[in-house]
Amino acid sequence: MVNGKKLVVSASPHLRTKTTTTKIMLDVIIALIPALVASVIFFGPKTLLVTAVTVATAVLSEYIARKVMKRHNTIGDLSAVVTGLILALNLPVNVPLWIAAIGSVVAIIVVKQFFGGIGQNFANPAITARIVLLLSFATHMSGSEWVAPLSWLGKADAVTTATPLALYGKEGAVIPTLFDMFIGNRAGSLGETCTVALLIGGIYLIARKVISFKIPVAYLGSFALIMLIAGFVKEDSVGAALEYTAYQLMSGGLMLGAFFMATDYSTSPINTDGKYIFGVGCGIITALIRLFGSLPEGVSFAILIMNLLVPHIEKITTPKPFGTPKKEKKAKEADAK
Amino acid sequence: MTKTVVDGVLRAVKKVRGGVKVDHHKNTAHKKVERLPIPSKVVIPMQQHIGAPCEPVVKVGDVVAVGQLIGDTDKYISAPIHASVSGTVVAVGDVKMPNGTMSKAVTIESDGEMRLWEGIKPPVVETREDLIKAVRDSGLVGLGGAGFPTHVKLNFPADKNIDTLIINAAECEPFITVDYRECVENSKNILAGVYLLKKMLGFKQVIICIEDNKPDAFGVLKDIADHEQDVYDEVKLMVLESKYPQGAEKMMVQSATGRKVPPGKLPADVGCVVMNVASVAFIARYVRTGKPLISRSITVDGSAIKKPNNIRVPIGTNIGEIIDFCGGFSKEPCKILTGGPMMGLAIVGTDLPILKQNNAILAFAKDDAVLKDETDCIRCGRCAIACPMSLMPTNIVRAAKAKDVDMLNHAGITVCMECGSCAFACPAGKPLVQHMRLAKAILREEGKK
Numbered sequence: 001m002v003n004g005k006k007l008v009v010s011a012s013p014h015l016r017t018k019t020t021t022t023k024i025m026l027d028v029i030i031a032l033i034p035a036l037v038a039s040v041i042f043f044g045p046k047t048l049l050v051t052a053v054t055v056a057t058a059v060l061s062e063y064i065a066r067k068v069m070k071r072h073n074t075i076g077d078l079s080a081v082v083t084g085l086i087l088a089l090n091l092p093v094n095v096p097l098w099i100a101a102i103g104s105v106v107a108i109i110v111v112k113q114f115f116g117g118i119g120q121n122f123a124n125p126a127i128t129a130r131i132v133l134l135l136s137f138a139t140h141m142s143g144s145e146w147v148a149p150l151s152w153l154g155k156a157d158a159v160t161t162a163t164p165l166a167l168y169g170k171e172g173a174v175i176p177t178l179f180d181m182f183i184g185n186r187a188g189s190l191g192e193t194c195t196v197a198l199l200i201g202g203i204y205l206i207a208r209k210v211i212s213f214k215i216p217v218a219y220l221g222s223f224a225l226i227m228l229i230a231g232f233v234k235e236d237s238v239g240a241a242l243e244y245t246a247y248q249l250m251s252g253g254l255m256l257g258a259f260f261m262a263t264d265y266s267t268s269p270i271n272t273d274g275k276y277i278f279g280v281g282c283g284i285i286t287a288l289i290r291l292f293g294s295l296p297e298g299v300s301f302a303i304l305i306m307n308l309l310v311p312h313i314e315k316i317t318t319p320k321p322f323g324t325p326k327k328e329k330k331a332k333e334a335d336a337k
Numbered sequence: 338m339t340k341t342v343v344d345g346v347l348r349a350v351k352k353v354r355g356g357v358k359v360d361h362h363k364n365t366a367h368k369k370v371e372r373l374p375i376p377s378k379v380v381i382p383m384q385q386h387i388g389a390p391c392e393p394v395v396k397v398g399d400v401v402a403v404g405q406l407i408g409d410t411d412k413y414i415s416a417p418i419h420a421s422v423s424g425t426v427v428a429v430g431d432v433k434m435p436n437g438t439m440s441k442a443v444t445i446e447s448d449g450e451m452r453l454w455e456g457i458k459p460p461v462v463e464t465r466e467d468l469i470k471a472v473r474d475s476g477l478v479g480l481g482g483a484g485f486p487t488h489v490k491l492n493f494p495a496d497k498n499i500d501t502l503i504i505n506a507a508e509c510e511p512f513i514t515v516d517y518r519e520c521v522e523n524s525k526n527i528l529a530g531v532y533l534l535k536k537m538l539g540f541k542q543v544i545i546c547i548e549d550n551k552p553d554a555f556g557v558l559k560d561i562a563d564h565e566q567d568v569y570d571e572v573k574l575m576v577l578e579s580k581y582p583q584g585a586e587k588m589m590v591q592s593a594t595g596r597k598v599p600p601g602k603l604p605a606d607v608g609c610v611v612m613n614v615a616s617v618a619f620i621a622r623y624v625r626t627g628k629p630l631i632s633r634s635i636t637v638d639g640s641a642i643k644k645p646n647n648i649r650v651p652i653g654t655n656i657g658e659i660i661d662f663c664g665g666f667s668k669e670p671c672k673i674l675t676g677g678p679m680m681g682l683a684i685v686g687t688d689l690p691i692l693k694q695n696n697a698i699l700a701f702a703k704d705d706a707v708l709k710d711e712t713d714c715i716r717c718g719r720c721a722i723a724c725p726m727s728l729m730p731t732n733i734v735r736a737a738k739a740k741d742v743d744m745l746n747h748a749g750i751t752v753c754m755e756c757g758s759c760a761f762a763c764p765a766g767k768p769l770v771q772h773m774r775l776a777k778a779i780l781r782e783e784g785k786k
Contacts, residue, residue, distance in 0.1 A: 002657075002687055008671050008706050009685055011771040013757030014678040015359060015511065016708050019764040021715050077712060119715040270718035270729065321749025322354075322587065322726035323597040 021118070025078035027210045031201035032085050032260065038184045038194030043093040044152030047190050051088040053097045057104035058084030065113040079118050083107050086126040086260055089191020090253065090300075091133075092140075093147050099137050103129040123307045124267045127257075127300045134300070146187040163187045165251045165296040178243065181250040192253040202259030211263040214272060218279025219258040219286075224249055226287040254286065257299035267307040274310075274317035281306045281313075346559065347544065347575040350595040353588045355725040356580040357758045359679065361550055362511040362638070370518050370634045370647045373662055377447055379421050379653030380432055380690040381407065384440040386478040387485045388414030393443050399426045402454035404629050407443045416486040416693075417476045420445055421631040421651035423452040435675050435684045435692070442690070445653075459627040465495075468537040468624075475623040476630040476693070481505060481516070481584070481613035482676055484694030487620075490612070491538060493605045502540040503593045503604075504531065506547040506558065506614040507577060507584030510677025513697045515634040518647050519615045520547070520554040527614060528561045530621035531572060534612075543572040544593040545614070550579040581679060582756040586611045588725055600752045630693055635659070639674075639699035643667040650691055656698055657687035672706035674699040679757045709766040720759035720769060726752045730759040730769050737776035742783045750776045 039047045062080040066073050074080075087103050107125035115121045134141045146163055164175050164186050176186040184194025191198075205211045224245050231244030249255075262268060262282050269278050282302045289298025384390040391408030395401060401420040408418035420443075428444035460471040473488035493499050504527075508516040520527065535543050545558050555576065562574040577583050577592055587598045589611050596607040604611050619630065631652055638645040643664030650659055656675070660666065674681035675695045691698075720730040728749055736744035753773045760769040 002666075002670055002673070005669065007673055007683070007685060009683040010672075010708065011768055011774065012678075012680050012682070012755070013761050013770065014672065014674060014681065014683065014701070014706075014708075015761055016766060017357075017719075017762055017764065019719075020709065020766070021712050021764050024715070024717070024764055074713065077715075079715075118713050265715050265717045270716065270721050270731070318729055318732070319727040321600055321728055321752040323599040323602070323752070324749070325599050 021077045021079070024210055025082050027205065027208050028082045028260070029078065029085060031204045031210075032082075032089065032191070034197035034200045035089060035191040035194055035256070036085070038197040039089065039093075039190040042149040042184055042193060043147060043190055046093050046152070047088075050091055050093065050095060050097065050100050050190065051085065053100045054088040054091070054104045055081055055084035057101040058087070058108050061105050061108035062113065065109050066117070069113065071117070074118060077118060080108055083112070083125045086191075086256075087129055089256060089260075090126060090130045090189050092189055095140055099133060099140055103133050106132050119266050121266050122310070123304055124261050124264045127261050127303050127307075131300050131304060148187055149185045149193070163252070163296065164247070165290070178246055178250070181247065189253060189256075192256045195250045195255050198255040198259055202255070205259065205263075211259070212272075212275060214275035215263050215268060215279040215282075216258040218276045219262055219282045220249065220254070222280040222283030223254065223287050224283075226284065226291075230287070230291055248290065252290075252297040253299040257286075257303055258282075261299075262303050262306070267303075267310060269310055269313045269317065271314060271317040271319060274313045277313050277317065278306050278310065281309065345563075345574075346555070347573050349575065349577055349592040351591050352578070353580070353583060353592055353725055354727065355723050355758060356582060356588075357723050357761050359511050359581045359761065361579065363514050363517070363550070364512070365514045365636050365638055365645050365647050366517055366551075366553075368514070368518070368645070368647045370515070370522060370649050373648050373650045373654065373659060375422060375447055375449055375451055376651060376654045376658055377449075378427075378444065378655070379447065379651055380442050380444045380655070381418060381421060381653035382432060382434060382440040382442040382690060382692065383408045383418060384434065384438075385418065385484065385652070385693040386416045387483065388412065388416075388489075390440060391415060391418050393429045393441060395420075395426050395429070395443060397426055397429055400424070401426060401445060402452045404457045404627075404631055405454040407445075408441075414486055414489050416478050416488070417474065417629075418443075419476055419629040419631050420454070421653050422447040423450050423454075424448040433689065435682055435689050435695075437685070442653075453628075457627045457629075459625060460623070462533070462537065462624050465537050465539075468533070471624060472620060474629065475620070477616060477619055477623070478630075478693050479613055480615040480619065480633060480694065480696065482510075482680065482694055482696055484692070487612070487616055490605075490610060491534075493610070497605060497608075499538075499605055499608050499610060500541040501594055501609045502531075502534055502538070502543045503589055503609055503611045504543065504545040504614050504617055505584055505586075505589055505611055506545060506551075506554065507589065508551070509548060509579070509581045509584040510679055510681075510697075511581075512638045512699055513636045513677050515636050515647055515696055516614050517551050517554055518634065519618055520551075520557055523618050524557040524561060526618035526621040527558075528564060528621075529625070530617035530619075531561055532564070532566045533621055533624060534617065535572070538610075540610075541571060544575050545573070546575045546577055546584075546589055546593055548579040548583055549576050581761075582725060582754075582758060585725065585754055585756055587754070600749060633691075633693060633695070635691065635695055636697040637663045637699075638697065639701045640705045641666050641668045641670040641700040641702040652693055653690045655687070656684070656689050656691060659691065659698060660687060660700065666700060668702035670700040670706075671703040672701045674701075679761065680755065711767060712765045714765050714767060717764060719762040719764065720767075723758040723762035725756065725758060726754065728753060728759075730773070733776050734767075734769070734772045737772060737779055740779055740783065742780060745776055745780050750780060753777070 107129035231241030285302035389412035432442040
């Protein structure tokens with residue numbers, strides 16, 4: 001008591017970082033803006049409509065789910081906005097809006113809230129929702145429904161085309177140049193095409209220390225290495241192999257996945273070693289699906305599979321407490337066995 | 338402050354992992370240590386150290402003088418207590434301590450004369466045993482904050498192969514500047530203390546560690562390291578990155594020598610003794626004058642303090658009186674701490690005595706005192722990245738909730754030193770240190786079964 005007023009008594013420390021969950025999520029939203037702007041340029045204003053639907057449905061789903069489960073409201077942390085945004089960037093522009101809305105409901109209610117909400121889900125909501133939509137509405141989600149970039153500017157009806165990944169290597173197919181791939185002038189999901197915008201967003205997140213460079217670098221690095229070898233085997237020249245690798249890196253949802261989805265806190269390992277293992281695992285699976293699978297794209301499945309392995313990865317990569325002697329380490333490992 | 342480093346200083350042998358960047362708030366760095374006017378009354382608790390409490394050796398009505406022994410015990414891990422003012426003992430009994438426990442205490446009403454006890458004379462220090470006895474008689478405990486009896490720390494077995502003395506001047510807690518002032522104002526005592534300890538206890542090397550945000554102290558410490566007494570160049574200055582908790586004992590040992598103190602062990606187990614710079618200076622002063630530990634310097638700061646300052650106060654002075662000397666409160670205080678903001682203790686009021694190990698009183702207004710709301714854990718891993726002991730706080734919280742003793746042991750909870758880096762870094766505002774303490778308590782409880 002001082003001057004008759006009670007003092008606050010709490011456990012140390014008495015200082016806290018100014019970072020909050022909301023600020024972190026806001027940073028992710030900021031990092032996604034370049035990709036969103038690029039997709040508006042290439043796929044037209046309908047992009048914004050799809051995004052508005054997924055974001056609004058995600059936030060509403062979160063609100064209702066929390067209300068029904070009698071838990072405190074969490075829409076203020078903006079994580080539902082991030083999920084909605086990332087889901088939108090994973091959808092083609094001509095996706096029916098009701099399908100987009102179903103995606104958000106699956107992501108928030110089934111994948112996130114059924115397992116306890118933020119920080120508790122074991123699979124990435126946006127990725128799982130994308131896979132659910134892909135399997136449920138295959139014709140709307142892939143195949144021949146892709147809209148050619150910039151066609152919204154033309155007078156004709158939307159021109160459909162295939163994605164570069166589906167075209168690559170097919171005889172007579174006209175594929176975009178590497179420069180087009182870099183700036184995003186290609187068919188694909190809304191937010192996955194513009195490599196430069198995704199790189200800017202990714203670097204922003206790393207610079208702001210929202211994510212660590214480890215998962216994206218391990219993911220892209222291991223993927224590039226496999227593709228380089230595969231390209232060399234296919235083309236038998238270093239130059240062509242390099243071009244092939246660059247093409248592969250900028251195709252599909254790899255950049256979006258590596259920077260924005262594989263780095264999801266809830267569904268990736270906390271430890272440094274775990275992050276590298278996780279990233280390399282994603283890289284290998286993506287490469288294998290692209291090289292040998294029947295699907296043209298493997299980012300979503302790669303990340304989902306690695307999501308499921310996170311508890312095991314963490315178990316083997318948890319660092320020993322400071323100063324644990326080497327001998328004891330071995331003894332403990334033997335104990336664990 | 339600039340970050341220039343004088344030539345010929347060492348940098349960390351092995352950098353400390355984790356930690357957090359905390360705003361330094363060293364507002365009082367330029368404030369010379371002022372003396373508090375003689376308090377009218379002091380309350381001197383018998384428990385001012387880690388270990389066994391002392392028993393009062395005076396009774397109500399006794400007339401005591403400054404430096405006279407008023408509490409002692411024959412238990413080994415303890416430190417005697419001396420009168421900090423001259424006057425009359427008016428009470429001997431239980432008082433409330435800053436941490437909420439009760440302790441016996443001797444209350445002395447000052448006669449305002451600060452009459453020195455006639456028994457005070459410089460100790461004869463010719464051997465290692467003399468030094469350790471002198472340190473015990475001086476009542477010295479670690480002045481950095483933990484309050485471990487220094488004579489115990491120094492009385493390591495001669496065959497233990499202790500080769501390194503590390504002088505801790507890092508002062509990594511925000512706000513506190515008394516160790517820095519000690520360096521700037523009392524370098525002579527530090528110098529004498531360093532060479533006395535080195536000679537008497539046979540250290541092969543002495544490393545003085547300071548953070549790089551205190552360049553004004555580099556020069557004086559470098560002079561100590563370069564002094565002519567250092568014939569074989571065995572005393573060195575090491576400048577460390579300003580990062581919390583750089584000054585923690587195990588961190589300091591790692592920075593200075595690259596050695597890691599194993600779980601449950603002490604720096605002595607890897608050949609090191611770590612001492613706070615003010616403790617070293619005190620030993621030199623005691624050996625010269627024989628005046629025991631009866632006063633200490635503290636930093637008084639925080640957003641609710643009108644005139645932040647460094648003050649030398651008699652042990653047992655009322656905290657409210659010290660705050661009044663600093664102009665009182667500028668704003669309504671909402672939280673008051675003894676010690677720094679990262680590891681300090683929130684107290685319930687100002688009617689408490691200052692103890693030997695207190696190095697600061699910080700009072701904060703509402704805006705700085707109310708912590709952010711707790712939200713859900715998002716598994717971002719910032720706590721694990723911040724932990725200098727390589728622990729995974731989230732795993733420990735989970736194990737504590739499940740009361741899983743095996744998992745708590747496996748997660749290494751006993752290694753946690755409660756530095757607060759995890760809780761500081763947590764964007765969800767989780768009181769993680771509280772969780773760690775709870776986990777330790779569960780381990781103790783379950784261990785009894």
